[in-house]
Amino acid sequence: MADLILHQYADSPFSEKIRALLGYKGLAYKSVEIPAIMPKPDLTTLTGGYRRTPVMQRGADIFCDTALIAQVIEAHKPEPSIFGGPRPAQAVAAARWADSEFFRSCVGLVFQPAAVAANPRFKDPSAVESFIRDRAAFTAGSPGLATPLPRAQAVFREHLSNLEKTLDHHAFLGGDSPDIVDFSNWHCCWFVYRQPVLRHYFDAYASVSAWLDRLQVFSVEPMATVISGADAIEIARNSQPEVIDKPQIDPLVELEAGATVQVLPTDYGFQAVIGTLLVVDDKHIIIARQDEQVGQLHVHFPRYGFEVALAGDPA
Known part of the structure; x- marks a missing residue:
């Protein structure tokens, strides 16, 4: 499995959430220090426009929002679990x-x-x-x-x-x-x-x-190897996204697999990411993007807190 790469900056509170979680899990990872403000050209190449911090990368798969990133880390190393409580x-x-x-x-x-x-x-x-x-x-x-x-x-x-x-x-x-x-x-x-x-x-x-x-x-001594944004792009270029054998689309969204869609947060940061729809289920939204520098990427979002619609739909 490809290494986890955290695109973050030192002062970012949500980055600190993930740094501490990785420390608790005892996971080594790669870290890219991104700018606190725009422009963020290397990150934009990977996400297609999503600009919240942090973002996690695994090869050519890009994961947005710390709620989803926490699930990715849990799947990568299930123990000690952060979702194993009684409630x-x-x-x-x-x-x-x-x-x-x-x-x-x-x-x-x-x-x-x-x-x-x-x-x-x-x-x-x-x-x-x-x-x-x-x-x-x-x-x-x-x-x-x-x-x-x-x-x-x-x-x-x-x-x-x-x-x-x-x-x-x-x-x-x-x-x-x-x-x-x-x-x-x-x-x-x-x-x-x-x-x-x-x-x-x-x-x-x-x-x-x-x-x-x-x-x-858990965050005093992060187990991170610092790499550049260019290094992260090169890793994505030399990787393939994880294969999705069968697209899963919630019928209630009234969209079809392969449609060109936009994904936006529902609270703030309304910068759309546009791509080809692969998955919309109870937990995930996954779209495919083709980038001229990198090739094919899959960008993942949690279902909670994000909306997917046909690209250009003002709603």
Whole structure:
């Protein structure tokens, strides 16, 4: 099986989710450091326009969204499992809430004026302006990424209080060992905690702070070999996507295998990826793309949080 390649950047919270998960699994992987803002030419070559971070590559198969990436990692190395708890439905639902609503509250905290002023990334005013322009384009047509600060603080404190109650009785949110809920909450808390000016938000939560220390171990020494974007493209060029013997299409989407379709997120980042439809089932959307630099690629998305339609369909 081809090596796992993580396209990420150091400050990206969702990249941290996957870095920690790979560390927990003890998996060696390759890492490509991508720009935090557009343009991202090497990544765009592989994804066809999807620009959220991170993206995982395995040969000529490209996996988008950390919910799907976590499933790919689990299949690659099933033990220790992050989906093996006694209440999988609750775990997945809680992870989705953390990755969306709790994350937006954390963004609201991280981008409050005091935190921006203390962030080394934004010491240069031009860097601030470039980042703001990039994220404005990224979130165009959506409510945006950040919860307003007063509500963000309230949501954050309430959730940490609930985490504290859980962690008073267990080492991890998943019980005696971490599961997907731990990693989805970890990257959100990491995003806030890593900035000294914001660390006071955790002062009243001793069990949460101890839990952060336990999870930090998994990402302190990532088992990554750094490669370039050009290297990743060369690996894709010399690979073939995994064979899909029989296209599976949910009849409710009223599309046929082989149709030219577009795939977009349903919340923000409405940059369409266009390709030939291969699979739409309860868990996955898979399309084939032909790239002039690479050849054939399969781009994979989770079904939850993404929509597929005929290319050019304004709906």
